[in-house]
Amino acid sequence: MFFKNVQLYRLPAPWGMTAERLAEALASQAFAPAPSNELLRQGWASPRENGQLVHAANGQFLLSLVTEKKILPSKVINQVAKAKAAELEEQQGFPPGKKAMKELKERVADELLPRAFPARDAVDVWIDPKHGWLVVNSSTASKADDVIKLLLNAVDRLPLESLRVQSSPAAAMTAWLESDEAPHNFTIDQDATLRATGESKSQIGYKRHTLDPEDMRRHIAAGKLCQRLALTWNSRISFVLTDQLSIKAIKPLDVLKENDSVTFDQAERFDNDFTLMSGELANLFADLVEALGGEARG
Structure with missing residues (x-):
């Protein structure tokens, strides 16, 4: 398993929550199918379909929020x-x-x-108590908002905050393109979107295309800022960073796949994959926050 698109939130590091206490808090919001006269139902389900609302592996927690919605065209x-x-x-x-x-x-x-047809969707949530990350596996902020809303209702005094950094992602990505220099441990790839800040809102996008430094500087001089930029971290994970501090199109590269352990036990393989993902992404997040000037406090 590997999260594809993530929304990032901050917890205290370390966060002194146990899997047992968290599961107990979520129990009141456990998912149950919606009755025939109810349009929408949300709740927590077992990520491993074993009845446990919190799956724990190597100190990391995995949750799953299920949404059932009746389809009425x-x-x-x-x-x-x-x-x-x-x-x-x-x-x-x-x-x-x-x-x-x-x-x-x-x-x-x-x-x-x-008589409406019920459609279900699940959103995975990874919590890293050691490094203080709460990560929602979704490309849309609205689904992440659903997760956060239910968590805040379930967990008393949940010390959760949005991730805030010193440099705006748009300004930082624009500076990297202008200088043709990526921050430490990162390389710039071949996808980017730049958008004008004025009334015209003109936009130019690059897809699998060399980002020529002179072209980038010309667009920046004309008043455009970088809204999306493809990057690779430490030759291990490629991704796209957005101006909203979302991380999308996450893909582990061959160096990680080659190091992936081989096992014939499905449960062990799942935990190995989860541990690998959480360890790599936690390091990526730390380097990315540093590249954006560190966390904003207060």
């Missing part, structure tokens, strides 16, 4: 509501007005809900 609702509106028009001699039509659609949605 608007096209179906509109079709049924249109048919019912026609019946009303025939009965009363005039079509329902705007307000009545809105109420009719709401009633139709309620009627169709028990």
Whole structure:
């Protein structure tokens, strides 16, 4: 396993929470399928499908937030509501007005809900108590917000904060491109997006393309800042850093795959992979924070 896209949060380092205490706190929010008349249901499920809400390995914790949502296509609702509106028009001699039509659609949605198809989605969460990281495996901030909201409700006085750094990622990435020099332990790859800060909001993107220093300086001189930049850390992990301090398109490189231990036991293999990922990413995060001027305090 290897997280693909992450949103980063900070905990005290070290954080004195045990897997047992955390699982006990999450128990009140354990996932259960939504009843037929409920549109949305969220809760914590076992990451290893063994009944344990917190999977612990080598001092690292893994959680899984499951969301079940009933799928009610608007096209179906509109079709049924249109048919019912026609019946009303025939009965009363005039079509329902705007307000009545809105109420009719709401009633139709309620009627169709028990027959709606439930779709489930799971978001993994990794907690590193030793280094103080809480990492949500999602490319979107909204899913991370769901995770954080439920955790704050479940864990009393959870000492969680957003990661804040001294240098804005956009300013730092722009400076790296302008100087054609990556920070220590990093190399610049071939993907980048630069966007103008003025009213034009003009944008240029590079995909698998050499980032010529002169081209970069010309765009920067014209008022563009780097919004996304592909980097490789320590020849071990490639990723894309965004101006919102999200890390996307994470990919372990061959040097990690070659060092991956071989085992025929599925549970042992999972824990080995989890331990490898958590150790490598924790080191990457530390170097990235340093490259961005360190953490902002206070």
